[in-house]
Amino acid sequence: xxxxxxxxxxxxxxxxxxxxxxxxxxxxxxxxxxxxxxxxxxxxxxxxxxxxxxxxxxxxxxxxxxxxxxxxxxxxxxxxxxxxxxxxx
Numbered sequence: 001x002x003x004x005x006x007x008x009x010x011x012x013x014x015x016x017x018x019x020x021x022x023x024x025x026x027x028x029x030x031x032x033x034x035x036x037x038x039x040x041x042x043x044x045x046x047x048x049x050x051x052x053x054x055x056x057x058x059x060x061x062x063x064x065x066x067x068x069x070x071x072x073x074x075x076x077x078x079x080x081x082x083x084x085x086x087x088x089x
Contacts, residue, residue, distance in 0.1 A: 060066040071077040078084055 061070065076084070
């Protein structure tokens, strides 16, 4: 009977140790997944801001003023009768 009590304590301690060890890997995955969710949330916000900027640009380019601005800036187009001056720096 002298061995029964210490043996029970050791077995209970081993059982508790195994239970705790079985939680380590899932907890690590949860921690990594939480960090990944935060990263993806930041990426989503950035992409939504870019998307909004692109939509504003499309709306601007769908106006006569927007088309004229692009034609002048990118393609050097001028209206009939206008003169073009090139300034060299």
